[in-house]
Amino acid sequence: MLITVISYRCILTLNYFLRTKTSNIDGIGVFTVQEISQDKELFKIIGKTTPHATKYTIQVDAGIHLTALDTIVHFNHSCVPNCFIDFKNMVLKPIRNITSGEELTFHYCTTELELESSFKCNCLASNCLGEIKGFKFLDRSYIDSLRPYLSPFLSDLL
Numbered sequence: 001m002l003i004t005v006i007s008y009r010c011i012l013t014l015n016y017f018l019r020t021k022t023s024n025i026d027g028i029g030v031f032t033v034q035e036i037s038q039d040k041e042l043f044k045i046i047g048k049t050t051p052h053a054t055k056y057t058i059q060v061d062a063g064i065h066l067t068a069l070d071t072i073v074h075f076n077h078s079c080v081p082n083c084f085i086d087f088k089n090m091v092l093k094p095i096r097n098i099t100s101g102e103e104l105t106f107h108y109c110t111t112e113l114e115l116e117s118s119f120k121c122n123c124l125a126s127n128c129l130g131e132i133k134g135f136k137f138l139d140r141s142y143i144d145s146l147r148p149y150l151s152p153f154l155s156d157l158l
């Protein structure tokens with residue numbers, strides 16, 4: 001069953017090609033209904049900042065978390081994601097070309113130093129981390145593989 005994206009802003013401006021529906025990874029996920037080329041910006045991430053992390057916030061700095069107002073709250077984590085957050089422009093961008101019907105995901109450890117609540121990953125990637133706890137729990141070689149997609153806050157910790 002397809003569920004129309006809830007956000008007023010998303011329907012009007014950006015996400016005519018996105019749908020939320022039940023995900024094999026977890027709960028509700030965001031899927032594309034058309035091919036997306038790697039150079040496309042998916043949408044701008046807007047929201048209010050808060051000092052408190054929740055399951056749905058995005059860490060932007062030490063003690064600063066963004067409560068996003070749009071579809072980003074439905075994006076699931078994957079250990080082999082197809083999207084990342086470009087913090088310079090605060091947009092979600094593809095890592096590679098994405099085919100129609102794919103679930104869009106990003107790696108939560110590219111934004112969160114320590115997740116508010118860890119969880120068991122169901123992404124089924126061959127190199128799945130298993131338990132997702134946050135950036136500070138990753139080993140250095142794994143962090144190096146994420147380096148192009150890390151938030152400025154996490155990059156500055158290296």
Ligand SMILES: [Zn+2]
Pocket residue numbers: 078079080121122123124125127128129130
């Ligand atoms: Zn995984």
